[in-house]
Amino acid sequence: MTVACYARVSTADQQLDRQIESITDYAQNRLDASLQDVDIYRDKSTGTDTDRSGYQALMDAADAGDIDAVIVHQVSRIARSVSDLESTAERLRGSGVELHIISEGLQMTPDSQDPYQKALFQMLGVFSELEAEIKRQNVREGIAARRQSDEYRHGRAPLGFDKENGELIQQPQYHQICEVLDQVVRDELSQRQAAKQINSSRRTVRRAINERPELYGL
Incomplete structure (x- = not known):
């Protein structure tokens, strides 16, 4: 099995080491993959859209049939909006690629027909997008309160x-x-x-x- 690990942080100064360590451990212990079969894709940019070089290379590899599974540490690392998350999942499913999200304990397989799994996946996307919007709203309210x-x-x-x-x-x-x-x-x-x-x-x-x-x- 060829496994792709995707890790992302928002800025060039931040480190990816912890995410990569978590993902490679999962690949070895849960998917029985050797390190030789693990490809690492990484981005140092915001997750507000999918215009990221590492993400695009990952999806191109999936389309080409070069990988069997994608692992991310948490859902917000690969997508910050419901639409981006759903399009990513559909594209991977269409290429016959599994998607594993470690922190949420979720595994999406191409042939899965489990409606509960699909609903949970969609909810994770909603909560990720909601979390980002709540943070923006909190900042706006915090600045407004500070003005007083x-x-x-x-x-x-x-x-x-x-x-x-x-x-x-x-x-x-x-x-x-x-x-x-x-x-x-x-x-x-x-x-x-x-x-x-x-x-x-x-x-x-x-x-x-x-x-x-x-x-x-x-």
């Missing part, structure tokens, strides 16, 4: 923001910072590692998580 505080008017701009004419403006690295802080909350990174990745201090990271989580969708 003295700190907003007179204090320094929070991590990942600049101040322009009294308004908070997201810096170019804002989305990277959100991803890194989220990894800290999920115990995937230490505060020291996070501070190093975003060129900040542990104190600033700790304050962002504990005092200003609404600004980062946490």
